[in-house]
Structure formats: structure tokens, C-alpha cells
Amino acid sequence: MEYLKDHRSSLIHFSPFHWTIYLDKIEGKWEVTKLTAVGDVLWWDAACNVAFFRYPPFHEMKESWWDAFVDGYGDIPDKRKIDLYLLLIIISAGAGTYMEPVEDGNDSWRRKAFAKLEEIVDEWSS
Helix, strand or coil, X not given: CHHHHCCCCEEEECCCXXXXXXXXXXXXXXEEEEECCHHHEEEECHHHHHHHHHXXXXXXXXXXXXXXXXHHHCCCCCHHHHHHHHHHXXXXXXXXXXXXXXXCCHHHHHHHXXXXXXXXXXXXXX
């Protein structure tokens, strides 16, 4: 946790779920056209948003989508910081913190995510 405290905070949208962000392709470029759940805005680390985009709860990020995001976003926070936020995302999603979408794949996502918890802890605790 000490590692996460060493950052510059910024005001961000803390519900970057795929069902709260609306994108449109305008003149050949993707643009955010609407955000819902704006009441969840708070001071936090921008790496938290990036972690949500890379590993959205109850959804799989296609590599082509991630590559497009990175192209437009710029510098991505380091993997360790993203992985630490991913731990929080998985635990929160598994505990029912988020209003999950009604999809058949939720249980499958949960199983994969819980398996990922152990991988992350093993990677960064050695």
C-alpha cells in the first residue's frame, strides 16, 4: 500500500465500466460522448482508471481496443501499480460492490479473476 501512496492524485471518473462510457467514431476517431455514473467521481490515482480500462469488471478487453486506448492515452502507469489496483477491482467485483450487468459470462469472469488474484500476488511478492 505504501507504493500506491507515492503518486500525484487527480480528479477522475471512478466508474469506468464499459456500460457507463459511451463512445462514437467521429471523423474517423473514437471519442467519449457521454459518461453515466458521474456521481462516483473522486480524488484518486489515474492508474486506477487505467486498470479499470485494461481489466474491466465482468468483461474482457480485446487487445485491439487496448492498443487503441494506449495510442490515444499516452504514457501508461507502470504494470505494478495497475496490478495493485486490479487486486482491488477483482476483490470489489467479487464482493458485489459493483452493480454488475446481467450477462451469462459473469460467473466465468469471476472464476478467471479470482485465479488472477493469486498470479498477481505471486508476481509482486517475490
